[in-house]
Each structure stands twice: as structure tokens, then as C-alpha cells.
Amino acid sequence: MEMMKPWQWLLYIFFWSLFVTVIDRHDLATWSEFLIKFISRIIQNTITIIPAFYLIDYLRPVFRHDSFLIVSIRIVLLLMSSAAVSATLVKLTMINIGWL
Numbered sequence: 189m190e191m192m193k194p195w196q197w198l199l200y201i202f203f204w205s206l207f208v209t210v211i212d213r214h215d216l217a218t219w220s221e222f223l224i225k226f227i228s229r230i231i232q233n234t235i236t237i238i239p240a241f242y243l244i245d246y247l248r249p250v251f252r253h254d255s256f257l258i259v260s261i262r263i264v265l266l267l268m269s270s271a272a273v274s275a276t277l278v279k280l281t282m283i284n285i286g287w288l
Contacts, residue, residue, distance in 0.1 A: 194238070197234075197237065197238050197241075198234070201230060201233045201234050201237060201238075202230060204233060205226060205229040205230045205233050206226065208229055209222065209225050209226045209229055212225070224282075224287050228278050228282055228287075231274075231278055231281075232274045232275060232277075232278040233274075235270070235273075235274035235277060235278070236267070236270045236271045236274040237270075239270060240266050240267050240270040243266065244263055244266065
């Protein structure tokens with residue numbers, strides 16, 4: 189199974205971020221708020237997904253010897269920890285820029 193290329197990941201992240209931002213549009217009053225939220229979601233999803241999946245692909249030979257349950261737990265923990273780090277980085281950057 190071949191890993192997706194970075195442009196495919198970015199295209200996926202762009203449309204996923206657009207979908208999630210549109211779903212969460214009820215608390216966004218203006219276009220500028222929408223664009224700020226959309227850009228922050230793109231950055232957050234990029235920082236979360238691409239490094240985590242490349243690390244999972246890199247660790248595939250190590251995961252091959254473990255059970256299915258252990259591998260699933262490790263992947264979920266890896267994605268959760270990368271999501272927490274990326275959410276923290278995006279929030280701190282938005283505070284520093286003055287968007288929050």
C-alpha cells in the first residue's frame with residue numbers, strides 16, 4: 189500500500205477544514221471570523237495529520253510484530269497527542285497574533 193503524496197494530504201485537509209468550519213458556522217458572525225477559523229483549522233489539521241501518519245508509516249515494521257489491539261491503541265494515542273500539541277500551538281499563535 190502506497191502512502192499518499194503531500195499534495196493529496198493537503199487537498200484532503202483543505203476540504204476537511206472547510207467542511208468542519210461550515211458545520212461550526214453558527215458562532216461566526218462575519219466573513220473575517222470565518223476565514224480566521226478556517227485558516228486556523230487548516231494549520232491545525234496539517235500539523236496533526238501529516239506528521240502523525242508519516243510516523244505511523246515509518247513505524248510500520250515495528251507495528252507488524254504487535255497485536256491488532258496494541259497497534260490500534262498506539263495509533264489513537266499518537267493521533268490524540270499530536271492533536272493536543274497542534275491545538276495548543278494554534279491557540280498560542282492566534283493569541284500572539286491577536287485573533288483571540
